[in-house]
Amino acid sequence: MTAALEISHLVKTFGGLKATNDLSFTVAEGESLGLIGPNGAGKTTVFSQIMGELRQTSGTIRLFGEDIGALATPARIRHGVSRTYQVPRPFSGMTVAENIRVGLMPNSVRRMVFGAPDPERERELGLSVGLSEADLDRTPAELSMGDLRKLELARTMATAPRVMLLDEVFAGLTVGEIAQIAELIQRMRRDGMTFLVVSHDLPALEPLVDRCIAIDRGTLIAEGSFAEVVDDPEVRASYLGGV
Structure with missing residues (x-):
């Protein structure tokens, strides 16, 4: 399958802190990939680097094969990636x-x-x-x-994006509102949109994604089906409190 978004060895440092740490993953065209992790894991920082709102310290960001890592945010939007914000x-x-x-x-x-x-x-x-x-x-x-x-x-x-980054799109919503937003996302998926979705609402996220990755302290700790990632011992320890 064609890669819509390729993140390779992404590093972002703030002083001595690595907000993303040699992070690599790929989102296929037409795929919906979930991105989960505890608070402070670096999820929104990943989005900000993809959009050029933060410049990566090192690593590459490719959109449909083109390196966009040096482009300004408006140019990235014109190339077909856009995002929502947690707030x-x-x-x-x-x-x-x-x-x-x-x-x-x-x-x-x-x-x-x-x-x-x-x-x-x-x-x-x-x-x-x-x-x-x-x-x-x-x-x-x-x-x-x-x-x-x-x-x-x-x-x-x-x-007119080809890839949409959704950051905690269900935060603060009622059960009915979550259902409405989820149905809208499903409709866009059927129309071929590519998604990278961050959400702490795991029950709402599960039916929306084809695969899932988990990060902690900017590092990839699990990748696979939603069930595989949520059941991974390291994910349970870091994100789900070890339960």
Whole structure:
């Protein structure tokens, strides 16, 4: 299978601390790979390096065979990788539709402060993730956490990614909201999207992934099927408290 994302010997140091430590893994095109580990394991740091928000100390990051490790974040997005954030980051002074518009605009200072609107495309993206017509005219402060997660997904989808990095997309959601987001991700999987998914909600994560990897202190400690990784003794000791 074609490799969508290849991480090879990735190292990120902060002073004497190695946040990622010779980390290597591959995500195949069309695959959904889970990434788990305890708090502080380095999962979000991995995402930040893939997106260029943090520059790796050493190692390579390839997207569909192309080395993107020296590119700025906007260039990486144009090459087809995008992410959500553990804590949603909407523009609070804009409507939901205007937030989606930001993702639709190419860079160049977002076409000189967000360019010409495309209301139909903004609406299409908003409705596709389960936001309502009324939600599009609201501000982010008026949305529930579940709807903020939907807005994050809509803004990410607006960049036309080939690979999506989802960071704790279920955090803070009700059972019903988790089911809605999970169904949306499953639909995108059926359409061929490639995913790398971080989640502490293991029951919600399991049906969404083809394989799973676990890291601890920036080091790969297990790789395989979801069941194999969760049952691995080192994973249970580090992530599940040894139970």
